[in-house]
Amino acid sequence: MGGNVNGLLDGKRCLIVGVANKRSIAWAIARRLDEAGATIALTYQGERTEGDVRALAETLSRPAAAVLPLDVQDDDEMDAAVAGAADALGGIDVLVHAVAFARAEDLGGRFADTPRDGFELALDVSAFSLAGLARRCEPHMTDGGSIVTLSYLAAERAVPGYNVMGVAKSALESIVRLLAWDLGPQQIRVNALSAGPVRTLAARGIPGFSDMADKIAERTPMRRAISTDEVADAALYLCSPLSTAVTGETLHVDAGYHAMGL
Ligand code: NAD
8 A cells, every 4th residue: 555645635525336345446546545635435336235335435534425226237326326426425526436347158269269248238337337427427527526436357358258358458448539529628637547367256257367476576667567556546646636727538457467578
């Protein structure tokens, strides 16, 4: 975990989408932004995770402004979650999007065999949702703002097994660049963090994840894995006044693995 960041985000109002449990990257980000002085609103996907997310929200240093249901495939829930968060926070300065899903049967095996419905589901949840949320947050970001999403190297390289999620991450990074252009005039910045492998619920759905993560850790320039706290520190940078001219960027937080060719 990085150093003392007291006050860096004083008064900032943050909507964080993608907390499922204490291992979620979004939760590490929520804690870090809270430590930096921000007020947080969280969402949860379905009743199964509501209790966990509410319990986590209570451990923040200041009470979460709101804990709201949100399935990003449901337009009405998108409307209600963003409106509810903006209402509770009194506006929005930061949106963190840390959401991805593909069916287990569409990961592993050959990408060539991905069916249309599995493709559409993965792209809808993991990529289009960023555009849908950004569009809804934009009118509430009247003092400018920062939008941060979570990507992975499979957006840029073929990672066998990651398959349709790689395509979704490519789309996500393209959406980041287009949103940066669309929202730039309002001083709303849009960036992605391309994180190295970390053991979370979503990661467990990827066949052979653990072996792959160990192999990647050995081959990074820094010869180690990364932590969710390190991703959270980079998110804090992108949400803070330290990055006011950074937009349309994909920042790798992967101990340098993306730089390697062998
Ligand atoms: P996680 O399982 O903790 O988080 C994924 C979140 O997506 C969950 O909160 C889940 O509820 C949410 N989600 C899925 N479908 C949804 C839907 N229809 N509506 C609303 N929410 C939905 O796992 P994580 O690893 O923290 O994943 C967060 C982000 O980080 C994802 O975009 C993931 O691809 C990305 N990422 C993860 C890794 C890794 O190794 N874990 C590496 C790079 C990028």
